[in-house]
Amino acid sequence: MLETLIIMVVKIGVVFSVLLLVAAYMTWVERKVIARIQVRLGPTRVGPCGLLQPIADGIKLFFKEDLIPSQVDRALFLLAPALSVVPAMIAAAVIPFGGTTTLFGLLPRPEPLQITDIDVGLLYVFGITSLGVYGIVLAGWASNNKYSLLGGLRSAAQMISYELSMSLSVVGVILLAGSLRMSELVRVQQGFSWWLGVVPIANWFVFSQPIGFVIFFICALAETNRAPFDLPEAETELVAGFHSEYSSMKFAMFFMAEYANMATASAVAVTLFLGGPLGPFGPSPIWFIGKVFALLFVFIWFRATLPRFRYDQLMTFGWKRLLPLALLNLVYTAILATVR
Numbered sequence: 001m002l003e004t005l006i007i008m009v010v011k012i013g014v015v016f017s018v019l020l021l022v023a024a025y026m027t028w029v030e031r032k033v034i035a036r037i038q039v040r041l042g043p044t045r046v047g048p049c050g051l052l053q054p055i056a057d058g059i060k061l062f063f064k065e066d067l068i069p070s071q072v073d074r075a076l077f078l079l080a081p082a083l084s085v086v087p088a089m090i091a092a093a094v095i096p097f098g099g100t101t102t103l104f105g106l107l108p109r110p111e112p113l114q115i116t117d118i119d120v121g122l123l124y125v126f127g128i129t130s131l132g133v134y135g136i137v138l139a140g141w142a143s144n145n146k147y148s149l150l151g152g153l154r155s156a157a158q159m160i161s162y163e164l165s166m167s168l169s170v171v172g173v174i175l176l177a178g179s180l181r182m183s184e185l186v187r188v189q190q191g192f193s194w195w196l197g198v199v200p201i202a203n204w205f206v207f208s209q210p211i212g213f214v215i216f217f218i219c220a221l222a223e224t225n226r227a228p229f230d231l232p233e234a235e236t237e238l239v240a241g242f243h244s245e246y247s248s249m250k251f252a253m254f255f256m257a258e259y260a261n262m263a264t265a266s267a268v269a270v271t272l273f274l275g276g277p278l279g280p281f282g283p284s285p286i287w288f289i290g291k292v293f294a295l296l297f298v299f300i301w302f303r304a305t306l307p308r309f310r311y312d313q314l315m316t317f318g319w320k321r322l323l324p325l326a327l328l329n330l331v332y333t334a335i336l337a338t339v340r
Contacts, residue, residue, distance in 0.1 A: 007107070011115050012093075019092055023259040024054040030300045037304040058252065066248040069143070076142035081246070081253035084135030088260035091128040094121035095267045096183050096276055099283035113277070113285060114183065121182035122174070125268055126167065129223070132261060133159040136225075136232060136242045139254070143245040151241025154311070155232035158222055161318035162229075166219035168326035169212040172333035173205050173272050186276035186283075206273040211329045213273040215322055217295070220265035222318070224258060227303040231311055266295035 028043060028050065035042030043050030068077065098113030118124060133155055140152020174180060177188045189203050206213045222229040233241030243254045270276055270291040279287035309317065 003108075007111055008115070011111075011113075015092055015097075015115055016089055019089060019260055019263060020256075022263045023256045024058065026259040026262065026296065027057065027255070028054050029296070030303070033297065033300045034304045037301070061249055061252040064248045066250070069145075069245050071144040072245065073142040073144065076138045077245075078250070080135045080139035080142060081250045081257075082135070083138060084132050084257035085253045085260065087128045087131040087135075088257045088264060091125050091264045092267060094118060094124050094182050095264075095271055096186055097267070097288045098277045098285040112183070117181060117183045120180045122170065122180045122185070122272075125182075125264075126163075129261070129264065130159070130163060132257065135257070139246070140242040143242075145245055147238040147240075148242050148244045151232040151234075151238050151244075155225060155242060158225070158229065158231060158314065158318075161315060162219040162222040162322070165215055165318065165322040165326045166223065168323070168330055169215040169219065170272055171330050172209045172212045175333050175337045176205065176208065182271055182276075185272060186278065189275045189278060202275060202278075204273060204275040204278075209273065209329070209333065211325065212333075213269070215326050215329070216269055216273070217298075218322065220269065221299065221302065222314075224261045224265055224299075226258075226262065226299055228306040228308050229314060230308060231314055234308060262296060262299055263292065266292045266299070269295055 031053075032042040032050070043053040046052040046056045068074065093115040094117065096112065096114040096117070100110035100112050101107070102110050136155040137152040140148045140150070140155070143149070173185065177185050179185060179188075189205060191203050193201050193203055201207055221227075225232050232238075233243065235241075238244070243251060246254065267288075270288060274291050275287075277283040277285060277288035
């Protein structure tokens with residue numbers, strides 16, 4: 001019993017430490033990638049190639065004055081950043097990031113590279129990640145600032161509009177896999193099929209559910225408030241939106257939540273559509289990390305390339321384009337699953 005508890009604590013510590021490290025260094029990656037796209041250099045001063053820039057930014061924010069405006073609802077104002085960052089971190093608890101390991105023979109039996117594996121893992125991910133919007137809405141409301149309130153309301157409307165399409169986009173995967181367990185969703189994607197009897201194709205759901213994958217990824221952009229769906233913090237309209245009144249580490253927590261949500265959304269997309277940790281030589285964390293960073297690069301690429309939607313375009317795209325397309329994909333998949 002003690003041995004199991006120690007292994008669980010170690011896995012929790014490793015996963016959350018890596019997630020925090022990814023959230024911190026995604027700021028460096030984003031600044032470097034966007035700089036290269038715009039023919040600039042990006043951070044170069046702090047450390048080799050600017051690699052210590054996230055640490056310098058963290059130290060700066062830690063020592064900055066923590067201002068709390070007099071007109072805010074103090075309890076909710078302080079609670080909101082934690083309500084944003086905690087769901088972003090704990091959603092990763094059910095995602096398998098590798099096969100099994102004995103840690104070079106140090107463990108008495110093979111341990112799955114996953115914190116926990118529950119029957120309703122996918123529902124857990126959707127339930128936990130949907131809680132993050134409460135932190136944003138409360139931040140907007142508690143700030144007692146009209147720009148912050150508008151940002152919070154936009155985030156709530158955006159989440160409702162795109163959460164529905166995102167949920168429908170994964171129902172096709174559930175129909176084909178017959179399970180909500182994350183490890184089972186990876187297991188059914190093992191092996192290859194022969195296209196036209198000649199070309200080997202991996203059994204990843206991205207090939208049988210390409211529309212579902214595209215819808216899921218677009219909705220993930222909207223759910224994480226990333227460009228071109230960054231209306232809740234549109235600088236040109238709302239100053240900084242829901243976090244206008246925040247400073248110091250509370251301000252940093254909102255950015256930590258955004259990048260952790262990006263990593264979690266990419267990890268879920270990899271698990272559902274891209275075979276999770278599966279690769280040519282079996283499951284490995286290396287394949288999983290590579291796929292996750294490939295999707296994170298697309299997040300950054302979109303920000304550097306696409307202009308921000310108008311708010312009416314955002315709502316129209318979600319309700320009149322993505323939702324009907326997700327329903328059609330669901331009907332098609334249901335027919336396909338019945339025929340099989």
